[in-house]
Amino acid sequence: MWSKFTKRQKLDFLESIEYRDPLFGVMIFIFCVGLASLFAYYWNYLIGKRRQDSLSKFIESFDYIGFDEEAQEFLALSPNPIPSLLFMAKMYQKSANYEKAIRLYVALLESIQNPVDKVPILESLGLLYEKAGFPSRAKEIYLEILHYYPRSPLVLKAFIRVCEKLSLFKESLDALDCLEELQGNTQVYRHYLKAKILIAKGQKSEETTQKLLAILQEQPLLARLILGFLKDFYPTLFWEYLKIIPKEILLELQDMLWNLNREIIPQSLLEELKNTPQNAQNQILKDIFEAKGILPLSFSQKMTFELETLCLLRTHKSFQGDLGFHYQCTSCKATTPLAFEHCPHCDGLLTLKTLVFLKEKQDETRYSFL
Numbered sequence: 001m002w003s004k005f006t007k008r009q010k011l012d013f014l015e016s017i018e019y020r021d022p023l024f025g026v027m028i029f030i031f032c033v034g035l036a037s038l039f040a041y042y043w044n045y046l047i048g049k050r051r052q053d054s055l056s057k058f059i060e061s062f063d064y065i066g067f068d069e070e071a072q073e074f075l076a077l078s079p080n081p082i083p084s085l086l087f088m089a090k091m092y093q094k095s096a097n098y099e100k101a102i103r104l105y106v107a108l109l110e111s112i113q114n115p116v117d118k119v120p121i122l123e124s125l126g127l128l129y130e131k132a133g134f135p136s137r138a139k140e141i142y143l144e145i146l147h148y149y150p151r152s153p154l155v156l157k158a159f160i161r162v163c164e165k166l167s168l169f170k171e172s173l174d175a176l177d178c179l180e181e182l183q184g185n186t187q188v189y190r191h192y193l194k195a196k197i198l199i200a201k202g203q204k205s206e207e208t209t210q211k212l213l214a215i216l217q218e219q220p221l222l223a224r225l226i227l228g229f230l231k232d233f234y235p236t237l238f239w240e241y242l243k244i245i246p247k248e249i250l251l252e253l254q255d256m257l258w259n260l261n262r263e264i265i266p267q268s269l270l271e272e273l274k275n276t277p278q279n280a281q282n283q284i285l286k287d288i289f290e291a292k293g294i295l296p297l298s299f300s301q302k303m304t305f306e307l308e309t310l311c312l313l314r315t316h317k318s319f320q321g322d323l324g325f326h327y328q329c330t331s332c333k334a335t336t337p338l339a340f341e342h343c344p345h346c347d348g349l350l351t352l353k354t355l356v357f358l359k360e361k362q363d364e365t366r367y368s369f370l
């Protein structure tokens with residue numbers, strides 16, 4: 001019937017409907033909006049289901065640990081078991097009973113249906129695996145969370161940290177780009193990871209040293225890492241740079257300089273230092289070598305109280321003095337006996353400051369087994 005009309009007639013008919021009945025246009029519009037909403041709802045449903053299926057499949061991979069039977073029973077009987085089990089898992093975690101805590105977290109993951117609610121549990125599980133010494137497993141978990149929720153700064157930071165532990169510095173750097181987009185202020189970390197990548201490559205080339213020195217110029221906090229590398233592989237450059245890095249940074253490296261073997265100190269440098277030093281850096285080096293007994297004592301004023309005291313002790317020879325070092329975090333104020341790149345307490349990067357203290361020199365033969 002419709003096909004019998006000419007094209008002109010059909011158009012006239014449609015125009016006449018629209019003209020006569022404006023409600024028809026409104027109905028068509030409402031119908032289109034309804035259809036679009038229905039489609040969006042279905043699309044969200046499909047994405048949510050895919051997310052849930054994928055998380056469930058991922059959680060199945062923890063089956064080898066086995067779920068905690070008591071927890072399963074508690075989950076079945078209690079009306080609101082999740083807060084109590086979460087509390088118990090955290091307690092086990094604090095008391096370093098990692099296996100029990102992992103079992104509880106896995107049981108919790110099984111019982112929670114909403115994928116969004118599973119994310120904090122997965123975060124805790126990742127952290128737990130990291131603490132228990134399984135960084136690869138923790139990385140898998142963080143990656144799974146980021147796959148669905150990439151805009152989570154906390155998980156991104158944890159992922160960067162765990163990749164760093166696995167020496168996957170390139171992956172850490174890629175994830176850092178995302179973190180920069182989210183909250184910025186990642187310059188120090190970026191320089192640190194770039195230096196780590198260059199050092200980990202282990203290529204002894206002029207290009208590597210040039211890049212490392214360019215990073216050092218930009219970020220003096222990396223002096224310990226970069227100069228430590230130069231000391232082992234490019235001693236000439238190491239001694240050259242010691243003379244030009246800022247005085248404050250050189251004082252931070254007193255432990256490294258104090259523990260240097262006499263054999264690796266160039267004779268030419270010692271000869272140069274015997275004359276009056278031209279700058280503060282040379283003065284610090286001279287004071288350290290005098291206090292250590294490598295250079296003869298001079299009457300000049302020393303750069304620090306500890307070095308002055310050691311030189312006085314050397315003059316009188318009634319006691320033999322020594323320097324000890326520990327490191328304090330500028331962020332959380334915790335102290336540690338070793339110079340870590342990350343604070344072991346708050347995980348701050350390059351936040352440790354060298355603290356120097358005087359002590360009586362011990363008989364080293366007693367520690368020969370070390």
Ligand SMILES: [Zn+2]
Nearest residue numbers: 329332343346
């Ligand atoms: Zn700290």
